[in-house]
Amino acid sequence: MPSQSHSEHFPGPIHNPPVIKGEVHKGHGPHAHHPKLQHHFDDMDQQLEASTLGMWVFLVTEIMFFGGLFMAYLMYRWANPTAFQEASAHLDKFWGAVNTIVLIVSSLTMAMAVRSAQTSAKPKTQVMWLVATMFFGTVFLGVKVVEYTDKFTHNLVPGPNFVWTGQYPAGAEIFYSLYFCMTGLHALHMIIGLGMMTVITVMARRGTFDGSYYTPVEVSGLYWHFVDIVWIFLFPLLYLIGAHYGAGH
């Protein structure tokens, strides 16, 4: 039996029990008993801080997730520099640039959505900014569909049907493998983001958000901006490195 009276055998130098119990923590702020306060948090500030920190930590994991792909990109571009330029030259810079602008604008509308919730704007205003964000997100995915279809019709999808007429078929196939993995994973994140936006748009319409509670909008906003930033790196690494290919030949 573990000894019930252990301390009798080993009195030891025990003084001052460390915890003063029975005192209720009086740290409740002006938002005490807010209907959206979960029971295990002391106040709304703690709840908001926990949620935003949680999303930041999640975004760190996302950086590492995409990081593995960027590492693969780095290694294969270093091994096949010319092949990557040749392959990149076949991507459509115009649509890539359009999508970059579309995403940057969607980040602006997202920031406005967060701002409108923080400043307790009318639900209608909040919904407007959120819908605008979803609109631009959908446009981005639409353009992606056009681009992917083009790659399918031109046999640029890696695998048994891959056809490359240029000088470096092996390197080009790896480039397109990475292109589809990276932009595909990014598009998946966009789709998840659109799902999140749909939920918070419904909540916003019901008037859930105001200056005292806007955590879901803030947290979704952080996610949306992150997905945008990933694209800001993907665009030059995939679309622009072949810009001058052939110029010196």
Place this chain on the structure above:
Amino acid sequence: METVSYLNDGHGIKSWLLTKDHKRIALLYLVSITAFFAIGGLFAMFVRLELLTPAGDLLSSETYNKMFTMHGVVMVFFFLIPSIPAVLGNFLIPIMIGAKDLAFPRINLLSWYIYILGGAFTMTSALSGGVDTGWTFYTPYSTAAANSHVITAALGVFITGFSSILTGLNFIVTIHRMRAPGLTWFRLPLFVWAHYATSLIMILGTPVVAITVLLVAAERVLHMGIFDPSLGGDPVLFQHLFWFYSHPAVYIMILPAMGVVSEIVQAFSRKNIFGYSFIAFSSLAIAVIGFLVWGHHLFVAGQSVYAGLIFSFISFLVAIPSAIKTFNWTATIYKGSISYESPMLYALGFIGLFTIGGLTGLFLSAMGLDIHVHDTYFVVAHFHYIMVGGAIMGYLGGLHYWWPKITGRLYAEGWAKVAAVMVFVGFNLTFFPQFVAGYLGMPRRYHEYPPELQVWNVMSSAGASILAAGYVLPLVYLTYSMFAGEKSAADPWGARGLEWEVPSPPPTSNFAATPIITEGTHQYAPSGEVGVA
């Protein structure tokens, strides 16, 4: 008449499967990892039975490959990685920091369901024929060469990785934002520090192995040439990406066990920990340095010798924070009022076995010697000393130490001592001969070997049977104690810490009122008298 605790606050299967209480989720994890531990042990049993004789007579080489692969996959991803964090960490961290729950209770429950889903995938793979790539899923075994169920098993690992990520995320936010008033960082129990460092590895490393496994699946299904040389890829990239996570993953297993040992040596030496801040920072140091050593798995994979030198040097550096901990535990025990209850036996076992495991790690990080012992049983023995001798001894020690808190019951201490000694003896008999066999040249992952190595293998298999009995014993007396054990007081060991201030078992919301902390939570002596506050 029973007082209301988390155990009887709500009845029925639904109150458990839909619970958001961190303590109940910890028990869900406890039951499921115990099941996976048994399954993983079963696979190991076949490996040890096959190796009793030099000839490959019990299993075909293909079946043998599947046995050691499934043993590794199940033990690493479904037992060792979640063991201490998801069970003991989940149960104790909120209580140790004076909080009602983790920051995200629903995400905590979600992580368990993700874990179960990942487990289901892996078990499907096992039942439909298994995987034979080794737990490392090395390409091209896993891409071009294997005909086994790589995708299902890999997806299982991919999915369960997210449960680990969510647990780490939850711990980090909880430790940052949920500490009781007055509980500053340097008043935190070392168990919490160890879990903070573990969580950092979980969130930084796991996503990388997730994407790596996804790329293997893409290569197998879509025939994209990421790792296949015939398509222009490079299989060594897989090894880099894989070990970038999987080496730090070893520290996911060992750091929480170190946290457990830090708690136990204080409680059973009746002394404040020696060198509190050094132990706290050494956890972080191990987490950070652990990310810079993966190249020591690639010494013979064609890595440049200069890269090898640097990885070798950084690998040696890990010994410093590890030794700091070991010396500080020893200094804590020194001149303490030591008592040898079962948790202390496990903790002392940990210190000894971890020392052997750590020192043989230095052999392996020396490039010249590694070429001799690479992929031999020496390596197998080394990492079992860390993972079994270290992580599982820590897990069992912690489970015994906090069992009265978790269940509110006392277990049969006599049997517990017997089991602890059996585990220690059985473990050493199993794995010490493997150092010798490996040094003599026995390669890992072969189901036949030259007859002159038989004596070491017979010793090893004999030890494994003692070890197995040592693991079954706690299952029996701990389960028995849940129903028939004597009721435990709030603090049966006379230990210090917030978790011993609340009733055993604790009420659902842990604390009647948020505690206010005025000094370190583990004061066995007033500040400044013995050890460091």
